[in-house]
Amino acid sequence: MPTKLNPEFERRKKNMTDTLAVDVRGLEKNFGSVHALNGLDLRVATGSVAGFLGPNGSGKSTTIRILLGLLRADGGTATLLGGDPWRDAVELHRRVAYVAGDVTLWPNLTGGQAIDILGALRGDVDRSRIDKYLQLFDLDPTKKARSYSKGNRQKVALVAAFSSRAELLILDEPTNGLDPLMEGVFTDCVSEAKGEGRSVLLSSHIFAEVEKLCDTVTIIREGRTVESGTLSELRHLQRSTITVTIDGDPASLAGVDGVYDLTADGSRVSFGVDESALARVMKALAPLGPRGLISTPPSLEELFLRHYGVHADDAARDAKAATTR
Amino acid sequence: MTAITTQHARTEALTPGRGRVIDAYAGFGIMVRFILRRNWLRMLIWTIVLAGLVVIVVQSQRVAFPTQADREAYASIANTPAVAAMTGLPYAASTLGGILNIKIWMTLAVALAFAVIFLVTRNGRAEEEAGRTELLRGGVLGQHAYSLADWIVNAGFTVVVGVMIALAAISQRLPVEGAFAMGASIMGVGLVFIGVAAVAGQLAQTSRGANTLATIVLGVAYLVRAAADLQAHGDNPSGLSWVSPIGWGQQMRSYGENQWWPLAISVVAAAVLGGVALLLERRRDVGEGILPDRPGPRHAAALTMTPVGLTLRLQRGSIIGWTIGVLIGALFFGSVATAMAKLLAGNTPITQAFTGGSKDLVEGLLGFFAMANVLLISAFALQSADSIRSEEANGRAELQWSRAISRTGWALSRIVVPAVASLLLLLLSGSFIGASFGASVGDASQGGRFALASLAYWPSVLLIIAFVVFCAAWLPRAASAVTWAVYGVLVVLTMFGDLFGLPDWLIHHTLFTAVPRVGQEFSAVPLIVISALAIVLAALGLQRLRSRDMTSA
Numbered sequence: 065m066p067t068k069l070n071p072e073f074e075r076r077k078k079n080m081t082d083t084l085a086v087d088v089r090g091l092e093k094n095f096g097s098v099h100a101l102n103g104l105d106l107r108v109a110t111g112s113v114a115g116f117l118g119p120n121g122s123g124k125s126t127t128i129r130i131l132l133g134l135l136r137a138d139g140g141t142a143t144l145l146g147g148d149p150w151r152d153a154v155e156l157h158r159r160v161a162y163v164a165g166d167v168t169l170w171p172n173l174t175g176g177q178a179i180d181i182l183g184a185l186r187g188d189v190d191r192s193r194i195d196k197y198l199q200l201f202d203l204d205p206t207k208k209a210r211s212y213s214k215g216n217r218q219k220v221a222l223v224a225a226f227s228s229r230a231e232l233l234i235l236d237e238p239t240n241g242l243d244p245l246m247e248g249v250f251t252d253c254v255s256e257a258k259g260e261g262r263s264v265l266l267s268s269h270i271f272a273e274v275e276k277l278c279d280t281v282t283i284i285r286e287g288r289t290v291e292s293g294t295l296s297e298l299r300h301l302q303r304s305t306i307t308v309t310i311d312g313d314p315a316s317l318a319g320v321d322g323v324y325d326l327t328a329d330g331s332r333v334s335f336g337v338d339e340s341a342l343a344r345v346m347k348a349l350a351p352l353g354p355r356g357l358i359s360t361p362p363s364l365e366e367l368f369l370r371h372y373g374v375h376a377d378d379a380a381r382d383a384k385a386a387t388t389r
Numbered sequence: 390m391t392a393i394t395t396q397h398a399r400t401e402a403l404t405p406g407r408g409r410v411i412d413a414y415a416g417f418g419i420m421v422r423f424i425l426r427r428n429w430l431r432m433l434i435w436t437i438v439l440a441g442l443v444v445i446v447v448q449s450q451r452v453a454f455p456t457q458a459d460r461e462a463y464a465s466i467a468n469t470p471a472v473a474a475m476t477g478l479p480y481a482a483s484t485l486g487g488i489l490n491i492k493i494w495m496t497l498a499v500a501l502a503f504a505v506i507f508l509v510t511r512n513g514r515a516e517e518e519a520g521r522t523e524l525l526r527g528g529v530l531g532q533h534a535y536s537l538a539d540w541i542v543n544a545g546f547t548v549v550v551g552v553m554i555a556l557a558a559i560s561q562r563l564p565v566e567g568a569f570a571m572g573a574s575i576m577g578v579g580l581v582f583i584g585v586a587a588v589a590g591q592l593a594q595t596s597r598g599a600n601t602l603a604t605i606v607l608g609v610a611y612l613v614r615a616a617a618d619l620q621a622h623g624d625n626p627s628g629l630s631w632v633s634p635i636g637w638g639q640q641m642r643s644y645g646e647n648q649w650w651p652l653a654i655s656v657v658a659a660a661v662l663g664g665v666a667l668l669l670e671r672r673r674d675v676g677e678g679i680l681p682d683r684p685g686p687r688h689a690a691a692l693t694m695t696p697v698g699l700t701l702r703l704q705r706g707s708i709i710g711w712t713i714g715v716l717i718g719a720l721f722f723g724s725v726a727t728a729m730a731k732l733l734a735g736n737t738p739i740t741q742a743f744t745g746g747s748k749d750l751v752e753g754l755l756g757f758f759a760m761a762n763v764l765l766i767s768a769f770a771l772q773s774a775d776s777i778r779s780e781e782a783n784g785r786a787e788l789q790w791s792r793a794i795s796r797t798g799w800a801l802s803r804i805v806v807p808a809v810a811s812l813l814l815l816l817l818s819g820s821f822i823g824a825s826f827g828a829s830v831g832d833a834s835q836g837g838r839f840a841l842a843s844l845a846y847w848p849s850v851l852l853i854i855a856f857v858v859f860c861a862a863w864l865p866r867a868a869s870a871v872t873w874a875v876y877g878v879l880v881v882l883t884m885f886g887d888l889f890g891l892p893d894w895l896i897h898h899t900l901f902t903a904v905p906r907v908g909q910e911f912s913a914v915p916l917i918v919i920s921a922l923a924i925v926l927a928a929l930g931l932q933r934l935r936s937r938d939m940t941s942a
Contacts, residue, residue, distance in 0.1 A: 129787075129939065133790075134939040136937075136938055154794065154795045154798075155793070157791060160791075164788070166784070168784035168788065173702070174684075176686065176687040181693060181699055182788065185696070186792045189694070191688070206686065207684060210594075
């Protein structure tokens with residue numbers, strides 16, 4: 065327990081943590097010689113929906129398990145609803161609902177029983193809310209868990225989470241195994257939860273879902289945060305795709321600095337352009353008589369892929385160039 | 390016109406279940422190798438243990454009955470209702486082979502039956518329940534290939550066990566034909582129960598259900614032949630014996646007349662059961678059972694929503710099953726004690742082993758039974774407490790620990806159930822032993838005395854539970870194997886310590902033998918020491934469970 069040095073400082077600190085439902089800084093976790101997390105940062109503002117993106121094995125579930133006090137961090141700090149996720153686990157869990165990506169239930173209990181038990185373990189069982197979400201997710205609660213498909217087991221956890229009154233929903237790839245119809249229901253439920261003033265941490269690798277739902281996005285790679293912010297912040301300074309019909313010779317565009325991947329189909333050309341080079345490119349474009357110009361900002365998927373696979377090296381180089389510039 | 394007929398013919402050929410017969414067995418060879426690879430160690434251990442028991446028993450009996458005169462004397466008293474009911478009707482009891490049969494045949498046959506039931510289910514229904522069969526069947530694997538491979542590998546296993554039992558007996562210079570008849574008779578029982586487990590695996594939808602069904606059949610077979618052995622004419626059981634698969638094995642009368650033809654009944658029965666299982670498998674979908682799965686309650690009962698209530702609910706079936714088993718055992722122990730005491734009259738090493746040197750034979754024997762009863766209750770307590778580990782291993786602990794319950798609180802809810810249930814079981818089964826013994830000697834006060842004597846073992850059971858907690862916390866991945874192995878060693882030390890000629894200080898200071906027996910002078914010291922150890926181990930375990938990372942399987 066730190067001593068209270070300055071009441072003003074304490075008050076400000078409290079305010080800060082009040083506005084952040086999740087505050088993770090420089091988190092580290094090792095499993096033997098494997099570094100699962102190498103200084104991961106993650107923030108979820110109270111009342112917002114935060115997307116948490118990364119491929120399998122990048123450390124999403126490890127981070128979430130640390131936030132739930134199931135694993136102990138080896139370094140860095142993690143704060144959950146203003147408390148310590150390890151030390152204050154029991155108290156915090158009354159205010160948190162968690163859905164794992166792979167839900168294991170008791171095979172000889174029914175889905176309805178499991179939902180009640182999970183609610184009771186958190187401390188609130190609201191039968192009318194449970195019934196509402198059972199209907200929304202179209203789940204038969206009288207079936208034994210062993211006969212549920214993957215998607216139905218997922219629904220059990222989702223119904224338990226949404227029907228609770230938890231302030232924070234931690235959802236780890238929750239739509240794993242759900243059909244597109246149910247993904248739609250899930251999207252509505254998250255929006256509704258946000259409307260109720262709850263905070264949501266949504267780990268996923270479904271870009272459309274994150275793009276639609278999330279106020280902020282954190283992208284991680286190999287246990288480290290590589291990108292985080294609102295979608296428009298992430299798009300800032302990123303390459304947009306421009307498609308336009310011109311009268312002039314498209315070849316003159318090829319020489320312009322900041323134009324990439326120029327392709328021409330008759331008079332219709334498309335190319336990528338750096339945000340910073342936009343003014344210059346527009347100047348070069350104007351004399352060519354542009355018509356029907358469409359500018360497409362990078363999708364979340366493109367932003368994400370810049371950190372992975374064949375584009376990862378490009379991104380790393382760009383990032384390096386940006387810092388030296 | 391021709392086109393339509395052709396199409397019609399093709400449709401018929403493509404109708405499910407009407408493909409070429411041979412296709413249903415495609416991949417059989419691969420599955421045989423696959424099953425062997427997954428099970429060879431289990432099968433090897435079973436073989437070594439079962440054949441090893443033969444060697445140990447022959448040697449101990451040679452010491453117990455060194456001369457032909459000793460064996461003749463034994464033969465004259467061997468045939469009592471208790472022996473007939475428990476281990477089968479004695480015959481040829483004046484030969485070492487006959488004595489071997491009395492001492493171990495039933496144990497080997499029942500153990501092999503259990504082994505194949507669990508192995509067949511493990512590679513059959515359990516795989517299907519886990520969804521792995523579906524994965525394999527999605528490839529080029531015939532409908533029956535996996536199941537048939539499972540049964541054939543198990544049949545091979547029973548043959549090996551039979552041969553090894555025979556060779557073990559021959560190595561101890563027992564008659565060759567008798568040795569092979571013994572091996573073959575035990576093998577026959579194994580084969581029939583492969584068939585039983587095969588059918589059970591088709592009927593039930595879960596591995597638990599399949600094991601339960603097959604075990605019930607085994608239990609009925611045991612009881613039927615016990616009834617037959619009790620209604621004997623001389624050393625021949627009543628005709629009822631032919632109803633039980635275990636009876637077919639007994640009717641081979643190894644080391645006696647060595648009749649080989651009953652083996653044919655077992656083999657034919659196994660084949661018929663296998664055929665029935667194949668027919669059932671043809672008629673059902675992957676993952677489904679023949680017996681229906683009923684809908685359950687929509688809501689959890691208020692009790693189930695508490696941590697202790699949830700533990701009780703999850704273990705309800707197991708607790709009921711153990712209670713019935715333990716209480717039947719207790720009634721049996723109490724009622725046969727006087728009969729067995731007469732049988733054991735005379736101061737042989739066997740008598741010594743059973744009675745722990747107690748002066749009064751009946752008292753000594755009852756003390757031994759009370760201890761055997763406690764071993765059963767300990768097995769229940771171990772299994773129940775093991776849920777601390779199994780829930781974490783299969784991922785359900787994550788579900789619970791991420792709710793508002795501390796790990797310590799959660800673990801305590803898992804400990805308190807076996808602790809309290811074992812206390813009740815000790816009191817109940819103790820009074821059952823006492824009451825049934827009291828009924829046979831006309832003394833109604835025995836119930837209370839035995840209830841109290843059994844109660845003295847409660848700290849020992851608590852120490853077992855504490856040890857499970859300790860292992861689950863400190864060695865999560867090895868916990869189940871370690872605790873069961875330690876329990877196995879304890880059982881052998883407690884029950885057979887004397888027979889192995891182990892040093893006295895060891896025999897008298899194990900977890901169960903250190904506790905004062907019925908008829909012995911009571912001393913609180915061992916109970917206090919054991920309780921203290923239990924508290925320390927449990928505390929260390931809970932402390933560790935609280936401070937370590939969650940560790941899934």
